[in-house]
Amino acid sequence: MRKRTTNELQAVYIIWMRHMKRFVRTKGRVLGSVLQPLFFLLAFGMGVGRALTLGGGASAGASGGITYLQFLLCGLIGMSVIFASVMAGIAVIWDRQFGFLKEVLVAPVSRLSIVLGRTLGAVTTALIQACVIVLIAMMMRINLNLPGFISAVPFIIALSIFATGIGLTVSSRMQDMESFQFVQNIFIMPMVFLSTAFMPITLAPEWLRNILLINPVSYILDGIRHMLIGSGEIGLVYDAFVACIAATITFVLSAISFSRMEV
Amino acid sequence: MDAIIVENLTKTYAGGVQALKSISFRVKKGTIFGFLGPNGAGKTTTQKILCTLLKPTSGNAIVMGHDVVKDPWEVRRKIGVVFQDPALDDKLTGKENLEYHARLYGLRGDEIKRKIKELMSLVELEGWEDKLVSSYSGGMRRKLEVARSVMHDPELLFLDEPTIGLDAHTRKKIWEHILRIKKEKGLTIFLTTHYIEEAEKLCDRVAVIDKGRIVAEGTPEELKKKFGRKRLVVVFSSEADKKKALEMLKREMGEMRVIVEKEKSVELESSRIEEKISALRKLFVRRGVRLIELSVKYPSLEDVYLELTEDVENGNDGGAYIPPFRKRRFSRMA
Numbered sequence: 001m002r003k004r005t006t007n008e009l010q011a012v013y014i015i016w017m018r019h020m021k022r023f024v025r026t027k028g029r030v031l032g033s034v035l036q037p038l039f040f041l042l043a044f045g046m047g048v049g050r051a052l053t054l055g056g057g058a059s060a061g062a063s064g065g066i067t068y069l070q071f072l073l074c075g076l077i078g079m080s081v082i083f084a085s086v087m088a089g090i091a092v093i094w095d096r097q098f099g100f101l102k103e104v105l106v107a108p109v110s111r112l113s114i115v116l117g118r119t120l121g122a123v124t125t126a127l128i129q130a131c132v133i134v135l136i137a138m139m140m141r142i143n144l145n146l147p148g149f150i151s152a153v154p155f156i157i158a159l160s161i162f163a164t165g166i167g168l169t170v171s172s173r174m175q176d177m178e179s180f181q182f183v184q185n186i187f188i189m190p191m192v193f194l195s196t197a198f199m200p201i202t203l204a205p206e207w208l209r210n211i212l213l214i215n216p217v218s219y220i221l222d223g224i225r226h227m228l229i230g231s232g233e234i235g236l237v238y239d240a241f242v243a244c245i246a247a248t249i250t251f252v253l254s255a256i257s258f259s260r261m262e263v
Numbered sequence: 264m265d266a267i268i269v270e271n272l273t274k275t276y277a278g279g280v281q282a283l284k285s286i287s288f289r290v291k292k293g294t295i296f297g298f299l300g301p302n303g304a305g306k307t308t309t310q311k312i313l314c315t316l317l318k319p320t321s322g323n324a325i326v327m328g329h330d331v332v333k334d335p336w337e338v339r340r341k342i343g344v345v346f347q348d349p350a351l352d353d354k355l356t357g358k359e360n361l362e363y364h365a366r367l368y369g370l371r372g373d374e375i376k377r378k379i380k381e382l383m384s385l386v387e388l389e390g391w392e393d394k395l396v397s398s399y400s401g402g403m404r405r406k407l408e409v410a411r412s413v414m415h416d417p418e419l420l421f422l423d424e425p426t427i428g429l430d431a432h433t434r435k436k437i438w439e440h441i442l443r444i445k446k447e448k449g450l451t452i453f454l455t456t457h458y459i460e461e462a463e464k465l466c467d468r469v470a471v472i473d474k475g476r477i478v479a480e481g482t483p484e485e486l487k488k489k490f491g492r493k494r495l496v497v498v499f500s501s502e503a504d505k506k507k508a509l510e511m512l513k514r515e516m517g518e519m520r521v522i523v524e525k526e527k528s529v530e531l532e533s534s535r536i537e538e539k540i541s542a543l544r545k546l547f548v549r550r551g552v553r554l555i556e557l558s559v560k561y562p563s564l565e566d567v568y569l570e571l572t573e574d575v576e577n578g579n580d581g582g583a584y585i586p587p588f589r590k591r592r593f594s595r596m597a
Contacts (some may be wrong), residue, residue, distance in 0.1 A: 004336075007369035014366035022354050099348040106314050107367035108339040263316050 011109040015117025019088065023125050033084055034132050037076035045069040070229045073137050075197035078221045080133060081126040081156055082163040086188055088122030089167020090180055102263055111258040119164045119251065126160035127153065145230050152227035158243035159220045165250025172257040196221050201233045216246035266292045266419050266451040267313060272322035274308050282308040284475040285322065295452040297466035299459065301572050305475045306455045310423055314344055327418055343417035345408050347424045353397035357388060357407050360396060361414060368415035382410035386440050402433035406440060413444050419451045426458065438465065463564035473572040483564045490570055491562025494522060495531040498556040502527055508552045530560065
């Protein structure tokens with residue numbers, strides 16, 4: 001039994017390691033994942049958002065309010081974490097198409113370890129991307145509460161687990177990349193754009209506000225904002241609660257779909 | 264002792280397609296067992312069940328003493344698999360692919376290093392350890408996969424079309440490697456293949472599967488004896504001699520059937536063919552038909568195979584099960 005446990009841990013490690021190696025070796029993707037939020041930051045943040053100053057909560061910064069640029073930056077961290085994590089989950093479809101998936105499934109390793117290794121890989125890359133974006137923000141002199149980044153990490157991890165779980169669940173049921181495009185457009189994109197990534201709840205019209213508030217991403221992003229810019233619109237306790245629940249649900253879901261998967 | 268025991272195994276896919284209709288067979292330890300059959304006959308389904316990738320609908324499969332459904336973990340530790348489609352990560356190096364495999368199977372640091380060195384030299388891939396697999400040729404990838412499949416010292420090796428798409432030299436080389444490994448480690452091999460000559464040469468026993476049923480099983484010799492018909496090959500010195508002989512045969516040896524007719528030669532089939540050789544020879548001499556050669560041709564396993572299985576690709580609906588997603592891909596190409 002003990003041998004089996006160490007075997008499973010080794011498997012988790014090597015699956016994580018493979019993810020990291022592939023991440024480092026596909027430079028285009030790394031660059032793209034950093035450039036995309038940067039463009040958003042320049043277009044929306046610098047252009048449209050410069051004039052906007054948000055009301056901010058009680059804990060607003062010294063200037064009395066939060067700039068839209070600060071608000072947007074947190075949303076963009078969330079967006080890039082979601083995209084990177086979903087993609088990491090979706091990579092299973094590639095593995096299936098290239099035949100590599102069978103190599104893993106026929107090994108004496110539980111499906112849970114496979115899911116765990118992949119999720120850890122996704123979390124690691126998502127964290128790296130978040131750090132890079134924060135670094136860029138610092139160079140752009142966007143006012144951030146840097147020690148707060150450390151306390152935002154749990155939220156970023158939860159968001160990454162949540163999105164990876166979605167990617168893995170989808171990919172365990174899908175056979176080709178075309179069907180994934182569909183999921184991306186009708187599910188992932190709305191999940192990002194109908195969250196508080198780009199739009200504060202207080203500025204949203206009534207009908208939209210309800211949508212924002214049933215989207216778990218809104219809560220996790222709010223948690224990140226509490227930590228990183230010291231201002232959120234929902235209570236931190238709610239944020240933490242929703243983050244935990246959302247991450248757990250999709251992780252369990254992906255583990256179940258993986259254990260049922262036949263090749 | 265048997266490496267594989269299959270009893271009344273059936274598999275019905277969602278949608279009602281019966282891929283396996285109660286098949287049974289045994290594979291003895293230390294032997295090479297060939298599993299032959301046309302596309303869609305149920306070969307891959309059987310292999311996937313034995314590898315624990317697919318659950319059977321009913322029946323039992325015991326692999327190396329463990330039930331594939333009740334104890335898949337033990338089965339997986341004892342088997343190695345070379346899949347039909349390449350299953351390598353080409354963004355990793357050869358060494359990294361092997362290490363990945365080794366870790367999944369619980370091997371440790373020093374052991375991994377030693378095995379990589381040993382196996383890379385066994386399949387003659389020294390010097391390629393640190394190159395990305397994307398730079399490997401088709402034959403090299405196969406060699407790497409063969410090396411990988413035995414890294415964790417399996418007792419039973421599944422080879423699914425291990426030499427498909429490779430040139431004759433590479434095929435020969437791959438088989439040399441496989442046989443050397445088999446000899447060194449005392450492996451049992453379960454081989455699925457389309458290359459019937461390969462199976463005839465290499466396998467101790469073969470089973471022929473068609474439309475989800477096993478239609479024949481035995482040593483290649485047994486199958487040839489049981490199902491194959493010998494032919495008489497007659498080569499004449501001219502076309503005129505051939506014509507003359509054929510007319511004669513029609514009149515005097517009615518039960519002989521002409522199977523193949525070429526410019527100066529014919530292949531004949533008949534019952535108890537060997538007893539008729541001398542009579543035929545005498546007949547030809549008497550009537551002045553000049554011969555170059557008169558000999559008995561023994562059936563190859565391929566002849567037997569063609570006899571036993573139906574031609575699925577040409578009009579016959581066979582039992583070919585195409586999974587829904589494959590079907591979609593095909594129709595898109597069409």
